Amino acid sequence: MPIEKTVQQRSQCVFSNALDLFGDKWTLLVVRDLFFFNKHEYKEFLSSPEAIATNILSDRLKKLYAAGIIDEKIHPENRSRKLYYLTTKGKDLLPIFLELAKWGAKYMKDLPAMQNLYRKLGNDEKGLKAQVIADIQKWEAENLG
Amino acid sequence: MPIEKTVQQRSQCVFSNALDLFGDKWTLLVVRDLFFFNKHEYKEFLSSPEAIATNILSDRLKKLYAAGIIDEKIHPENRSRKLYYLTTKGKDLLPIFLELAKWGAKYMKDLPAMQNLYRKLGNDEKGLKAQVIADIQKWEAENLG
Numbered sequence: 195m196p197i198e199k200t201v202q203q204r205s206q207c208v209f210s211n212a213l214d215l216f217g218d219k220w221t222l223l224v225v226r227d228l229f230f231f232n233k234h235e236y237k238e239f240l241s242s243p244e245a246i247a248t249n250i251l252s253d254r255l256k257k258l259y260a261a262g263i264i265d266e267k268i269h270p271e272n273r274s275r276k277l278y279y280l281t282t283k284g285k286d287l288l289p290i291f292l293e294l295a296k297w298g299a300k301y302m303k304d305l306p307a308m309q310n311l312y313r314k315l316g317n318d319e320k321g322l323k324a325q326v327i328a329d330i331q332k333w334e335a336e337n338l339g
Numbered sequence: 340m341p342i343e344k345t346v347q348q349r350s351q352c353v354f355s356n357a358l359d360l361f362g363d364k365w366t367l368l369v370v371r372d373l374f375f376f377n378k379h380e381y382k383e384f385l386s387s388p389e390a391i392a393t394n395i396l397s398d399r400l401k402k403l404y405a406a407g408i409i410d411e412k413i414h415p416e417n418r419s420r421k422l423y424y425l426t427t428k429g430k431d432l433l434p435i436f437l438e439l440a441k442w443g444a445k446y447m448k449d450l451p452a453m454q455n456l457y458r459k460l461g462n463d464e465k466g467l468k469a470q471v472i473a474d475i476q477k478w479e480a481e482n483l484g
Binding site: 205208210218286305 | 352363364390431432438440444450
């Protein structure tokens with residue numbers, strides 16, 4: 195797949211503009227990996243079960259960076275590797291993910307892999323949110339501090 | 340554009356499965372029109388500012404129907420027209436839209452068309468939610484009752 199054309203703004207609507215950014219099958223999966231699976235490297239995103247293609251992953255990382263949702267730094271142990279992490283703008287996407295997960299918990303009950311998250315969302319949404327944020331802060335203290 | 344291939348389930352992840360359903364630039368705009376703009380007919384969706392193409396609109400209405408997010412009925416005044424409306428499963432997407440709008444309100448401040456919604460979300464999210472639901476119930480009472 196060649197580099198995609200830049201999407202022209204279709205309207206002044208916030209949802210339309212958000213979909214210009216996120217409206218594909220892959221972009222939010224990279225954000226998911228950053229939020230919930232403590233993934234921060236190219237090869238880690240590649241290893242996710244959806245098996246994203248290398249060219250799509252490169253493109254989506256560039257888009258997320260250009261949109262200010264992720265930032266990157268050179269890996270301290272290897273200058274050919276990069277570490278990717280969520281900016282404040284990216285971290286502010288968490289409530290959208292949590293609402294999406296709640297909807298999924300109600301209407302996609304046949305997904306066994308997420309039972310754990312479902313249970314947490316049902317019983318202790320605040321606790322889950324705090325844990326995700328604490329995990330991110332721990333990674334940041336170790337890697338950006 | 341030909342009818343798209345059915346997307347195979349990529350993983351057991353709720354987000355991946357949700358993106359198999361919504362991960363494109365158009366599907367959620369039809370849902371937006373149902374929630375916020377009281378649109379219920381094919382020609383009304385076509386008239387939205389993003390100028391969706393007829394074949395894409397037909398495809399997305401079929402997908403939303405197949406996913407149980409919208410239902411349809413024959414227009415009482417014209418058997419060649421249809422009325423589309425959100426099911427309970429569809430209406431339960433409202434919190435996701437509201438979180439998306441809040442994120443947009445924070446990070447897409449240059450969108451003048453949504454200032455009104457932004458203000459409502461900032462000052463009275465509960466009131467906005469109640470109004471959207473009341474508008475839907477009014478339509479339902481008039482058209483499905």
